[in-house]
Amino acid sequence: MALRVQKFGGTSVADIERISKVADRVQKAHENGDRMVVVLSAMAGVTNNLISLAGQASDTPDKRELDVLLATGEQTTAALMAMMLKSRGLKAKSFLGFQAGIHTDHMSGKARIREIDSHNLREALDEGHIVVVAGFQGADDHGDITTLGRGGSDTSAVAIAASLKADVCEIFTDVDGVYTTDPRICPKARKISRISYDEMLEMAILGAKVLQIRSVEFAKKYNVPVHVRSSFNEEEGTMVVNESKNMESPVVSGVTCDMNEARITFKRVPDQPGISAKVFGALAEAGISVDMIIQNSRTGGETDLTFTVTMDDFERAMEISKKVADQIHAGEIRTATEIAKISVIGLGMKSHSGVAAVMFKALAEENINIRMISTSEIRISCVILAKYAELAVRTLHAAFGLDKE
Amino acid sequence: MALRVQKFGGTSVADIERISKVADRVQKAHENGDRMVVVLSAMAGVTNNLISLAGQASDTPDKRELDVLLATGEQTTAALMAMMLKSRGLKAKSFLGFQAGIHTDHMSGKARIREIDSHNLREALDEGHIVVVAGFQGADDHGDITTLGRGGSDTSAVAIAASLKADVCEIFTDVDGVYTTDPRICPKARKISRISYDEMLEMAILGAKVLQIRSVEFAKKYNVPVHVRSSFNEEEGTMVVNESKNMESPVVSGVTCDMNEARITFKRVPDQPGISAKVFGALAEAGISVDMIIQNSRTGGETDLTFTVTMDDFERAMEISKKVADQIHAGEIRTATEIAKISVIGLGMKSHSGVAAVMFKALAEENINIRMISTSEIRISCVILAKYAELAVRTLHAAFGLDKE
Numbered sequence: 109m110a111l112r113v114q115k116f117g118g119t120s121v122a123d124i125e126r127i128s129k130v131a132d133r134v135q136k137a138h139e140n141g142d143r144m145v146v147v148l149s150a151m152a153g154v155t156n157n158l159i160s161l162a163g164q165a166s167d168t169p170d171k172r173e174l175d176v177l178l179a180t181g182e183q184t185t186a187a188l189m190a191m192m193l194k195s196r197g198l199k200a201k202s203f204l205g206f207q208a209g210i211h212t213d214h215m216s217g218k219a220r221i222r223e224i225d226s227h228n229l230r231e232a233l234d235e236g237h238i239v240v241v242a243g244f245q246g247a248d249d250h251g252d253i254t255t256l257g258r259g260g261s262d263t264s265a266v267a268i269a270a271s272l273k274a275d276v277c278e279i280f281t282d283v284d285g286v287y288t289t290d291p292r293i294c295p296k297a298r299k300i301s302r303i304s305y306d307e308m309l310e311m312a313i314l315g316a317k318v319l320q321i322r323s324v325e326f327a328k329k330y331n332v333p334v335h336v337r338s339s340f341n342e343e344e345g346t347m348v349v350n351e352s353k354n355m356e357s358p359v360v361s362g363v364t365c366d367m368n369e370a371r372i373t374f375k376r377v378p379d380q381p382g383i384s385a386k387v388f389g390a391l392a393e394a395g396i397s398v399d400m401i402i403q404n405s406r407t408g409g410e411t412d413l414t415f416t417v418t419m420d421d422f423e424r425a426m427e428i429s430k431k432v433a434d435q436i437h438a439g440e441i442r443t444a445t446e447i448a449k450i451s452v453i454g455l456g457m458k459s460h461s462g463v464a465a466v467m468f469k470a471l472a473e474e475n476i477n478i479r480m481i482s483t484s485e486i487r488i489s490c491v492i493l494a495k496y497a498e499l500a501v502r503t504l505h506a507a508f509g510l511d512k513e
Numbered sequence: 514m515a516l517r518v519q520k521f522g523g524t525s526v527a528d529i530e531r532i533s534k535v536a537d538r539v540q541k542a543h544e545n546g547d548r549m550v551v552v553l554s555a556m557a558g559v560t561n562n563l564i565s566l567a568g569q570a571s572d573t574p575d576k577r578e579l580d581v582l583l584a585t586g587e588q589t590t591a592a593l594m595a596m597m598l599k600s601r602g603l604k605a606k607s608f609l610g611f612q613a614g615i616h617t618d619h620m621s622g623k624a625r626i627r628e629i630d631s632h633n634l635r636e637a638l639d640e641g642h643i644v645v646v647a648g649f650q651g652a653d654d655h656g657d658i659t660t661l662g663r664g665g666s667d668t669s670a671v672a673i674a675a676s677l678k679a680d681v682c683e684i685f686t687d688v689d690g691v692y693t694t695d696p697r698i699c700p701k702a703r704k705i706s707r708i709s710y711d712e713m714l715e716m717a718i719l720g721a722k723v724l725q726i727r728s729v730e731f732a733k734k735y736n737v738p739v740h741v742r743s744s745f746n747e748e749e750g751t752m753v754v755n756e757s758k759n760m761e762s763p764v765v766s767g768v769t770c771d772m773n774e775a776r777i778t779f780k781r782v783p784d785q786p787g788i789s790a791k792v793f794g795a796l797a798e799a800g801i802s803v804d805m806i807i808q809n810s811r812t813g814g815e816t817d818l819t820f821t822v823t824m825d826d827f828e829r830a831m832e833i834s835k836k837v838a839d840q841i842h843a844g845e846i847r848t849a850t851e852i853a854k855i856s857v858i859g860l861g862m863k864s865h866s867g868v869a870a871v872m873f874k875a876l877a878e879e880n881i882n883i884r885m886i887s888t889s890e891i892r893i894s895c896v897i898l899a900k901y902a903e904l905a906v907r908t909l910h911a912a913f914g915l916d917k918e
Contacts, residue, residue, distance in 0.1 A: 183584070191567060
């Protein structure tokens with residue numbers, strides 16, 4: 109008798125018919141004797157509709173109130189699912205974020221889970237209920253409703269699985285699993301059957317939309333086996349698990365492409381201590397995450413400072429950058445939004461040298477100019493012009509042998 | 514500096530434009546120096562849409578889960594209103610039922626408020642916030658979300674006003690106030706400027722939709738002055754207040770017509786003690802309210818037992834009635850659904866005799882047959898065939914001098 113947490117995304121619960129199909133699946137597992145926790149997103153499109161409604165109410169919707177508004181989406185699906193299961197004669201009970209004991213910090217719109225008091229959920233499971241939880245939401249210590257950001261239901265599910273020490277957290281989505289790269293860009297992309305938390309984390313950070321980044325962090329931290337699979341068939345998907353000794357570690361497991369960044373360059377910044385701290389301190393204060401940072405030496409006691417932020421933060425980052433540029437007497441600010449970050453990820457990099465060389469050579473052969481480079485232990489990323497993105501992905505997918513079965 | 518609770522119904526917040534008009538009104542009062550609590554219904558149509566969605570999920574939607582679903586409607590308007598007020602530079606904060614401290618019993622779908630812990634609301638008011646409360650909802654002592662039944666936002670507003678000792682509870686609606694009768698039936702209906710709690714209570718019970726019954730009970734119990742007025746203009750509406758010595762008490766203040774009842778008759782019931790207790794005990798156990806009851810003596814130790822229930826409860830009442838009829842060896846059960854209950858209400862009845870005689874005579878002159886009669890200290894009701902309802906209303910409105918200015 110396994111304890112399974114199953115999370116279904118927006119397309120899996122897009123209408124009553126699909127919710128009914130999800131209920132079929134949950135019922136089947138329940139009747140097999142498994143103890144079931146079902147975590148649901150809002151119906152596809154609902155969150156966007158609510159955001160648009162908020163946009164009509166206010167040009168800059170208050171974040172606390174936006175969370176109250178957005179939370180209705182998951183509340184709706186959780187209630188519908190519970191009533192559907194009950195009407196089949198099953199014991200079921202819905203829980204909103206605060207009822208499920210999901211305590212978060214105060215960061216409206218992108219709150220982080222601090223802890224889960226799973227007492228209520230355990231009690232309901234012990235009573236034989238199928239537990240249905242509204243994903244994406246929690247409550248802070250004032251009792252204010254918070255939401256966990258885009259894809260937050262993944263994090264709800266994994267955190268609940270960790271808290272309940274579930275045997276598996278199944279993430280049902282509209283794709284079959286995690287792919288070596290985006291199949292829409294590269295037809296030769298293949299499903300990965302097993303991937304480590306670290307690789308998955310890099311891929312999620314780099315724009316693979318299949319799992320929210322924080323859900324993978326949670327899974328890694330609490331060692332929750334995550335199974336990413338399709339809600340539209342019974343196929344096995346991708347197991348995201350701890351890196352193990354006998355795990356085959358290809359040099360490169362996947363290639364990602366992130367079009368959602370913008371580049372900001374401060375030209376002719378005085379080359380003095382404390383300048384970077386001023387720039388990035390101001391951005392951090394505004395809650396803006398900076399991704400890549402490069403500083404080029406110039407002659408004459410000046411330097412160029414380049415960094416990337418997500419498109420969402422770009423406008424605000426520019427406002428702040430302009431103010432800081434005045435303060436530090438920097439020259440002009442240049443920006444680029446038509447850029448793409450192409451990355452290759454693989455645990456095998458740890459023990460293989462020359463991966464970067466292969467990557468740069470493959471791109472050079474296609475005349476793709478590299479604008480920025482950053483690396484981690486298991487990743488190499490290059491920023492290139494957006495128009496070369498697809499070509500670069502296909503080139504690297506082939507260069508690292510991912511085209512082969 | 515008055516403390517005002519303002520409640521706006523579904524048509525007053527039907528879309529962003531109307532919500533904006535409500536925000537104008539609230540802002541104006543706030544800038545006049547009044548401390549404001551705004552209680553909101555769901556946007557017009559939303560609750561019905563949610564009920565229909567639940568109907569697609571289940572033929573008999575579970576009541577606990579239905580409440581979770583329905584509560585999203587008011588959550589949406591409260592969040593939108595708060596963000597709109599904030600975007601105008603005002604301090605505002607939304608509260609859901611449980612955040613507003615509205616504790617109810619467990620009766621999903623028609624929960625009753627047990628008490629209000631207005632600590633959070635007071636604190637927000639003291640901080641200078643416009644307090645925006647999602648009407649219609651509360652939480653029971655398990656933390657489960659409950660709803661207060663149709664029109665429950667009125668009750669939320671009056672109960673909050675009572676708890677905060679507000680100077681007035683203004684109920685903004687799509688009509689100008691309380692009328693002597695339904696203007697759609699009787700063009701000579703006039704707006705009543707002052708009415709007592711007791712009269713208002715009778716009118717609400719009898720189908721005047723302008724205020725939820727329990728809101729009037731609350732207002733009476735805690736002596737909350739209630740002002741029923743239009744959200745579309747600045748006109749004074751109807752003040753619902755305590756009966757006062759110098760209050761002019763017309764013999765009849767209003768005429769109501771309730772088409773929402775059905776009649777059930779047990780024919781040839783054994784005329785023994787305990788029979789009524791069995792019938793009405795079984796109905797009460799199922800939470801079905803019985804309105805009028807009449808027992809006619811017959812010959813031969815048998816009697817006919819007739820009562821009315823609301824149309825909502827009719828089907829369930831019939832199921833129960835059939836079972837009980839078997840147990841008590843009653844004869845057949847007869848039903849009538851095409852009926853109307855016409856009532857005249859007036860504090861003045863307490864000191865005037867002959868009101869019933871005037872009523873019966875007026876109906877008889879129009880050849881309208883009376884099927885059932887019931888009375889209270891300030892009300893006389895007659896059940897007639899539905900097809901005569903409009904005629905009866907106009908006839909009585911004239912007979913009791915309400916046509917005159």
